Amino acid sequence: MKTFVDQIGREVSIKSETPTIVSLVPSQTELLIDLGLEDQLEGVTKFCVHPEGLKQEKEIVGGTKKVHFDKIRALNPGIILCNKEENTKIMVEALEKEYPVHVSDITTLASALALIKQYGAIFQKEKEALVIINKIVQEQTDFKAFVQHVPYKNVLYFIWKNPWMIAGPSTFITTLLEENNFKNCYNGTERYPVVDLATSNNYQNVDLILLSSEPFPFNDAHKEELQQIFPTATILLVDGEYFSWYGSRLQYAFNYFRFLQESIKQSLKQL
Numbered sequence: 001m002k003t004f005v006d007q008i009g010r011e012v013s014i015k016s017e018t019p020t021i022v023s024l025v026p027s028q029t030e031l032l033i034d035l036g037l038e039d040q041l042e043g044v045t046k047f048c049v050h051p052e053g054l055k056q057e058k059e060i061v062g063g064t065k066k067v068h069f070d071k072i073r074a075l076n077p078g079i080i081l082c083n084k085e086e087n088t089k090i091m092v093e094a095l096e097k098e099y100p101v102h103v104s105d106i107t108t109l110a111s112a113l114a115l116i117k118q119y120g121a122i123f124q125k126e127k128e129a130l131v132i133i134n135k136i137v138q139e140q141t142d143f144k145a146f147v148q149h150v151p152y153k154n155v156l157y158f159i160w161k162n163p164w165m166i167a168g169p170s171t172f173i174t175t176l177l178e179e180n181n182f183k184n185c186y187n188g189t190e191r192y193p194v195v196d197l198a199t200s201n202n203y204q205n206v207d208l209i210l211l212s213s214e215p216f217p218f219n220d221a222h223k224e225e226l227q228q229i230f231p232t233a234t235i236l237l238v239d240g241e242y243f244s245w246y247g248s249r250l251q252y253a254f255n256y257f258r259f260l261q262e263s264i265k266q267s268l269k270q271l
Contacts, residue, residue: 004122007105007115008084014100017124019078023048024064025086028104031116031247032081034132035125042075050241050249067091073098079122108175109140112246136250140179143254147181150261153207155182156195157243158226160216163194173243180257182208197229206233208264212240234267236260 003013022043023029029048032041043061048054061071064086072080077099082092084105095101102122104115113133120129155177157167167173167184168191174184185206186193195203209226211218223235238260242253 002122004102004118006102007111007118008103010101010103012079012100012102014079014122016078019100019123020075021079021081021123022061022072022075022077022099023081024061024067024091025081025083025104026050026064027241027245027247027249028081028083028115028119029054030245030249031119031132032123034248035119035123035128037123037125040123042077043072065091067095069094106172106246107170108172109136109179109250112172112250113137116247132248132251139251139254143179143257146258147179147261150181152181152183153264154185154205155208155210156185156203156206157210157212158195158216158218159192159212159214159240161218161222164197165192165194167191168193172246176243176253176257179254180261197226203230206230209233209235210238210243211235212238212243214240214244234264236263236267 001013001015003011006012018040021032021037021041023032023041024045026045026048029041029044030050033051033054041058043059044055045063046055046060047064059071059075062068065088072095080095080099080101082101082103084103092101092103106112106115113136116129116133120126157173157177159165159167166186168186168188169184171191177184185203209230211222218237220237223237227235239256241249242256
């Protein structure tokens with residue numbers, strides 16, 4: 001039996017050297033595949049869309065907030081992988097009564113890299129994990145050199161509508177905004193605050209508004225709506241997976257951020 005301490009300080013013990021896995025977090029599911037663990041992965045959520053076609057091959061046990069316990073029991077997994085933010089405390093407490101449950105807690109790049117390293121240790125994929133970690137670190141280093149002369153921009157990153165919600169402090173999204181030389185305009189303490197657009201004067205210093213593709217699918221109509229409220233801001237639709245998915249997707253995030261920086265530059269030229 002092996003025992004590990006997860007990212008919220010809980011001891012997790014697994015009996016098998018090659019435990020079967022249920023993953024309840026899409027970005028962690030993608031990481032498992034890239035670590036070469038597809039054969040051990042048996043259950044996923046309906047939101048585990050990467051890699052394409054995976055959901056047709058694995059048992060879908062529910063979503064990230066609500067699962068079908070009967071489907072999980074039928075799989076009898078050796079370990080269940082969760083996340084503090086994406087899954088609920090009630091769900092974790094119920095699952096851990098029957099199975100080993102590992103909970104990640106990702107708000108920084110360091111914590112994301114630590115998770116990759118720990119998965120490598122748990123599932124005996126240390127070499128594969130190191131390859132991914134080294135690629136992410138190199139991409140981050142190269143991007144830092146690329147972006148160092150880019151002027152800081154005051155940003156709002158919208159994640160939801162009805163009500164309008166943005167990413168706040170102590171979130172992985174804000175960590176990646178900061179990697180781009182973006183300063184989050186929100187100066188409160190809520191991690192995902194509701195924004196009252198009727199009092200948008202509180203955000204008149206915003207230079208850039210980013211509308212994420214997930215969890216709410218923003219489109220051009222929402223851009224136009226917000227442009228009326230923030231007439232001087234540049235507003236762009238962005239791929240939310242590169243701002244909120246940790247794990248192996250980070251290998252490609254910084255290349256996307258280069259593209260985004262070029263898009264911002266082009267938008268400013270057109271003003």
